[in-house]
Amino acid sequence: MSAFWIVLLSVCAGTVLSSVLACLPGLHVYNVMGAMVLGILALEGGTHAIPPDVYLPAMTGMIVGWSMLNTIPAVLLGTPDESAMFTVLPGQKYLMAGRGFEGTMITAVGGLAGAFFLVCVMAPLAPRYLPVSQQVLKGHMHWVLWVIITFMLMSEWPKGGNRGPAGWAKFFDAWKTLIAGLITFLLAGLLGFILLTRSPVGHEVAFQNIMPAFVGLFAIPWCLLNMISAANVPPQRTAKSLAINGDVILRSVWSGGLGGGIAAYFPIVTGGVGGMLAGHATAQRDERIFIMGQGVSKFIYYVGAFMLLFVPGLNLTRGGGAWMIKTLYTPLGWADYYLVLGSIAVASGIAFLMMEPLTKLTLKFIDRFNYRHVSTVALAIIIFMVVAVTGWIGLFIAVVATGIGLLPVLFGSRRLNCLGILLLPIACNMSGFGETITGWLRLT
Amino acid sequence: MKGFSHFMSGVAVASFGPWAIEAAQSGNPIFFVLGGACGILPDTLDFKFYRFFYHHDVYVTPDPKSPDPQYVADEIARAVAMAVDEKRYINLKLVSVRLGADFWQQYSVKFDNNKLEVLVKFGPVVNTGQVPVEGTEKRYPTVARARLKAKVIQTYDAALKVDIFDGPTVGLKPMDNGDLDLEFLPWHREWSHSLTVGAFLGLLWMAGAMLWAGLPAAGSLAGALSGWAAFKGALGVLFQHYAVAWQGFVTIAACYGVHVVEDQLGHMGSNIFFPITKLRTPGLHWMHSGDGLPNFLTVWISCLLIFWNLYRYQTGMTFHFSFLHLMMVGLVIPGLAFAALRWLLTRGEKIVVVKGDDADDEWNEMKASGA
Numbered sequence: 001m002s003a004f005w006i007v008l009l010s011v012c013a014g015t016v017l018s019s020v021l022a023c024l025p026g027l028h029v030y031n032v033m034g035a036m037v038l039g040i041l042a043l044e045g046g047t048h049a050i051p052p053d054v055y056l057p058a059m060t061g062m063i064v065g066w067s068m069l070n071t072i073p074a075v076l077l078g079t080p081d082e083s084a085m086f087t088v089l090p091g092q093k094y095l096m097a098g099r100g101f102e103g104t105m106i107t108a109v110g111g112l113a114g115a116f117f118l119v120c121v122m123a124p125l126a127p128r129y130l131p132v133s134q135q136v137l138k139g140h141m142h143w144v145l146w147v148i149i150t151f152m153l154m155s156e157w158p159k160g161g162n163r164g165p166a167g168w169a170k171f172f173d174a175w176k177t178l179i180a181g182l183i184t185f186l187l188a189g190l191l192g193f194i195l196l197t198r199s200p201v202g203h204e205v206a207f208q209n210i211m212p213a214f215v216g217l218f219a220i221p222w223c224l225l226n227m228i229s230a231a232n233v234p235p236q237r238t239a240k241s242l243a244i245n246g247d248v249i250l251r252s253v254w255s256g257g258l259g260g261g262i263a264a265y266f267p268i269v270t271g272g273v274g275g276m277l278a279g280h281a282t283a284q285r286d287e288r289i290f291i292m293g294q295g296v297s298k299f300i301y302y303v304g305a306f307m308l309l310f311v312p313g314l315n316l317t318r319g320g321g322a323w324m325i326k327t328l329y330t331p332l333g334w335a336d337y338y339l340v341l342g343s344i345a346v347a348s349g350i351a352f353l354m355m356e357p358l359t360k361l362t363l364k365f366i367d368r369f370n371y372r373h374v375s376t377v378a379l380a381i382i383i384f385m386v387v388a389v390t391g392w393i394g395l396f397i398a399v400v401a402t403g404i405g406l407l408p409v410l411f412g413s414r415r416l417n418c419l420g421i422l423l424l425p426i427a428c429n430m431s432g433f434g435e436t437i438t439g440w441l442r443l444t
Numbered sequence: 445m446k447g448f449s450h451f452m453s454g455v456a457v458a459s460f461g462p463w464a465i466e467a468a469q470s471g472n473p474i475f476f477v478l479g480g481a482c483g484i485l486p487d488t489l490d491f492k493f494y495r496f497f498y499h500h501d502v503y504v505t506p507d508p509k510s511p512d513p514q515y516v517a518d519e520i521a522r523a524v525a526m527a528v529d530e531k532r533y534i535n536l537k538l539v540s541v542r543l544g545a546d547f548w549q550q551y552s553v554k555f556d557n558n559k560l561e562v563l564v565k566f567g568p569v570v571n572t573g574q575v576p577v578e579g580t581e582k583r584y585p586t587v588a589r590a591r592l593k594a595k596v597i598q599t600y601d602a603a604l605k606v607d608i609f610d611g612p613t614v615g616l617k618p619m620d621n622g623d624l625d626l627e628f629l630p631w632h633r634e635w636s637h638s639l640t641v642g643a644f645l646g647l648l649w650m651a652g653a654m655l656w657a658g659l660p661a662a663g664s665l666a667g668a669l670s671g672w673a674a675f676k677g678a679l680g681v682l683f684q685h686y687a688v689a690w691q692g693f694v695t696i697a698a699c700y701g702v703h704v705v706e707d708q709l710g711h712m713g714s715n716i717f718f719p720i721t722k723l724r725t726p727g728l729h730w731m732h733s734g735d736g737l738p739n740f741l742t743v744w745i746s747c748l749l750i751f752w753n754l755y756r757y758q759t760g761m762t763f764h765f766s767f768l769h770l771m772m773v774g775l776v777i778p779g780l781a782f783a784a785l786r787w788l789l790t791r792g793e794k795i796v797v798v799k800g801d802d803a804d805d806e807w808n809e810m811k812a813s814g815a
Contacts, residue, residue: 093575129773132763136755143473147455147480154484155447161496162610163505163539171496178492246789254740254782280448281743282736432471 007057007339008346014061015347019354022069023362025077025219025378027385029066030320033059034208037324052329056336057343060306063321064347067302068111069355071104071295076362077378091291095233100366101359102239106288108355109244110295113253114260115348117296118304122261123341130265131313142430144266148273149423155280156181156414180411187404188217188417189424190441191397193434196425197443200393210421212386212394216401217418219382221409224402226375233371236363244288251289255282256296263297264304264318268426271301272416303344310340445706447484449742453706454483454699456746459753463691466757475695482642482699486707489636498631500537500613501526508541511549513564513588520553520562521590527616527624528593535630538604538611546571553604555626557595564588570607595623604628628712633724637707637714642700646693653689660685706742748774 018029036059040050075091094103137144161174191213195201199209259278263271275297279290305319310331317326331337366374386394401421408415428434438444458464458479467475502523504516520536527534541549550567566584568576596616606612615630635641660681683690704714713727731738752770755761765773 093571097578132761132765133751135761135763136751136758139469139758140754142471143468143476146473146477150477150480151448151451151484154481154488155451158492159609165503166497166499171493174492174496245793247786247793250782250786250789277448280446281452282740430471431473 003053006053007343010054010056010058011061011343011346012350014058015065015350016354018062018065019069019351019358022066023072023358024385025073025223025381027381028211028214029062029070030324031208031211031385031389033062033321033324037327040328056325056329056339059321059325060303060340060343061347061350063302063306064115064299064344065351065354067299068108068295068348068351069358071107071111071298072355072359072362073378075104075107076100076359076366077374094291095236098234098237099239100233100236100363102242103291104359105239105355106242106244106291107295107298108352109242109249110252110256110292110297111299112348112352113249113292114256114296114299115303115344117253117257118300118307119341119345119348122304123307123337126307126311127313127337130308130311130316134314134316141267142427145268145423145427145430148266148269148277149427152273152276152414152416152419152423153182153185156417159412177411177413180407181413181417184404184407184413184417185420185424187407188401188420191401191404192421192423192425193438193441193443195397195421197438200397201390202393208389208394212390212398213401213421215382215386216398216403217405217421218415220379220398220402221405221415223375223379223382224406225409227372227379233366236367238360242288244292248286248288248292251282251286252292252296255279255289256293256298257300258282259293260297260300260304263301264308265316267318267430268422270419270422271298273419273423274301276416299348307340307344310337312337445710445742446739447487449739449746450487450703450706451480451484452743452746453702454479454481456749457483457699457702458695459750460698461691461695462757463687464695465754469757475691478692478695479699482645482696483703485645485700486633486636486641486703490632490634494634494636495610495613495631498535498613500535502534502536503539504537505539506541506549506551508543508549511541511551511566511584513551513566513584513586514590516551516553517562517564517588517590520564521592523616524562524596524624525593527618528622531618533618534616536614536616538606538614540606540609540611543569547577548572548608550576550605550607552606555592555596555598557597560592560595561589562592562596564590567605572608574608594618596626597623598626598628627724633707633712633714635715635718637704637724638716638718638721639697639701639704640717640720642704643697645700646696649696650686650689650693653692654686657686657689709738744775 018032021027021029021032036055040055043049071091076095091100091103091107094100156178158174159177161170161172164170164173195209195213201209201212255278256275258281259274259276260271261274262277263269263274275294278293278297282293302319302321306321306325308314308316308318309322309325312333315331317323369377383395383398386398390397401418405415405418407413408417425434425437428437435444455476456479458475461475464475464479467473502519504519506512506516516538523534523536526532538553541551543549547569548571550570552565552567554563554565555561556563565587567581568583569580570576597619604612604614613629613631615627617625617627619625704716707714708716708725708727709730710727710732711729713724715721715724748770751774752767755765755770
């Protein structure tokens with residue numbers, strides 16, 4: 001078989017596989033890719049060794065498919081990962097208005113627009129400009145993280161203290177949410193220090209050690225909330241048109257591209273943080289732009305970060321996918337870059353086509369069963385995934401993380417504060433005093 | 445302007461201090477963090493602290509069980525009458541109406557100075573995302589009216605719409621001609637938005653840092669008064685010894701100040717030299733504070749300025765560029781490409797962009813912040 005067909009089939013297989021897997025709540029594509037990497041490493045050197053021509057396009061397809069289709073469980077089943085968190089609130093609003101199909105399809109259009117932006121705009125410019133910016137910024141990543149943390153904590157507004165006479169009672173009522181937010185950030189940071197310094201997860205799945213914590217911080221609280229407060233989901237209608245035009249798409253690419261780009265380029269800055277920053281920076285008021293922008297942002301965050309590894313002259317490792325590929329393969333130049341770009345383009349088209357049938361299938365599932373039961377099943381799948389990948393100790397971590405993840409739910413503070421789990425320890429490490437703190441905590 | 449625009453402006457201003465970049469290169473982020481924090485601090489002081497201690501003369505608290513627009517109209521008219529009769533500044537609080545965990549009754553207030561009336565109408569029930577709940581739009585068709593004792597002059601078109609979270613405060617200030625000047629959110633940009641407060645906070649930092657640093661080594665200032673060269677030497681020693689103190693002062697005052705200057709481009713303005721000035725100086729009306737383009741341009745130009753400043757102090761660069769080159773590649777060419785693409789994609793279509801109102805956007809932003 002010629003190399004062209006091998007690559008094409010690998011992309012298709014990877015995309016279809018991850019598109020279907022993306023519909024399972026709680027399962028991250030990096031979990032599956034991690035298992036695949038272990039398998040490829042085991043076969044290396046033998047007669048059945050898998051060549052890069054097969055696994056590079058397949059894994060590219062997997063990341064593309066997942067980044068586009070994980071909107072389905074996030075919006076329709078209410079089990080977001082961190083990068084899809086901002087899509088959930090407006091997405092669920094669409095769901096509760098019987099427009100769940102429309103909401104997910106708008107993010108899919110965003111994903112496709114993100115693919116165009118990445119392949120047609122960013123890709124030709126990246127080899128020329130990104131190495132320069134990397135030269136300028138490489139010594140400054142630590143303060144960028146601290147600045148982002150500062151903004152995240154300072155930009156949360158109080159939600160209480162709205163009635164009654166002026167005074168301390170009103171002040172304390174208002175600060176309940178802010179204090180809960182700060183505590184969430186610090187507790188998540190503490191958990192992060194523990195997991196990144198002395199993870200109780202077995203070394204054979206060490207690259208998954210943060211997964212149960214993420215599931216506990218973001219997905220499980222949402223499931224529990226849906227189970228407790230589940231309103232009945234109204235019958236869903238399939239829209240004939242998404243009522244979007246060139247202006248909406250362009251503005252979405254503008255805001256989502258900025259957010260996703262920040263998240264992809266800067267280490268530890270995740271899609272959720274990028275989305276938040278872009279939302280603040282571009283000040284868009286249109287709900288469709290917001291939802292589509294999140295689709296763009298999520299795509300650029302996952303796929304753009306992966307692409308950076310292959311940019312000639314840059315070869316920047318960002319995101320779990322790139323780190324995993326790096327253990328298998330060192331990109332060799334323009335040929336690999338074009339291979340990955342072509343794979344992204346093909347996979348985006350396939351993933352977009354998969355979006356409609358899989359959304360309809362999930363909506364049928366929701367229509368047929370009580371949403372509370374749907375959330376219970378989603379929770380059961382999540383717990384199964386955690387135990388299957390990381391064992392009982394992983395479940396314990398998920399339970400602890402759920403306790404922290406429930407704080408914002410209970411006090412109405414910002415869920416993004418849970419990202420302290422990565423931001424705080426990594427920022428401390430990058431500024432050079434992480435070890436001092438782990439020393440205080442008696443972790444080292 | 446939105447909080448993030450102020451924040452990034454603060455970071456950009458901080459990046460002009462060579463000490464900030466030098467410290468960052470050795471792993472110390474303090475000046476950039478200070479820059480961003482002080483860029484957003486004036487709003488933080490108002491929205492997270494001061495407003496909870498602000499006294500109101502009249503609280504308008506509609507009953508959630510049976511919302512009565514006439515009660516609201518009458519109470520507003522009473523507040524106006526108080527301001528006229530007692531010839532003093534009256535603070536009126538329009539309290540929001542919470543109907544459930546996620547539902548709020550919206551109502552709006554309008555002053556008709558021709559008929560000397562205040563008009564109040566209850567609108568739809570909205571959720572916390574400010575989206576109307578279907579079927580509630582026409583629940584309360586009545587427009588309640590109450591007679592006013594004086595004209596209420598709005599210097600800008602602040603939308604007096606009350607819905608989610610906190611309701612607005614309205615200040616009624618008697619003027620010499622007998623009319624009342626309406627001040628939207630009088631607790632906002634009152635003292636916090638002034639250059640003097642920024643300088644004062646900088647001085648606090650400076651004093652703290654000087655105490656922390658202690659006195660310079662004995663003998664290092666000896667002979668400072670014996671001649672010009674010795675004096676300069678001693679001054680150099682002091683500047684060196686208290687570097688963090690004066691550098692922090694400059695960073696704080698400048699980054700805090702840039703917030704005040706930026707707010708002056710909008711409608712509401714700031715009380716620029718409090719306590720010397722007592723009132724807000726009206727803004728230049730160049731933009732609405734919630735408009736997308738000015739906010740984005742502020743953030744983006746700040747990013748480019750930061751990048752330029754980092755580049756200037758970066759050693760061992762293999763590629764060199766000028767400021768003009770950076771602006772062309774980073775701003776002008778992408779901007780033109782975006783405009784051209786937008787024109788191509790929307791030819792012949794009527795594009796309606798959701799615009800901000802004249803109400804202070806930090807207020808809207810605070811109310812809309814959710815996730």
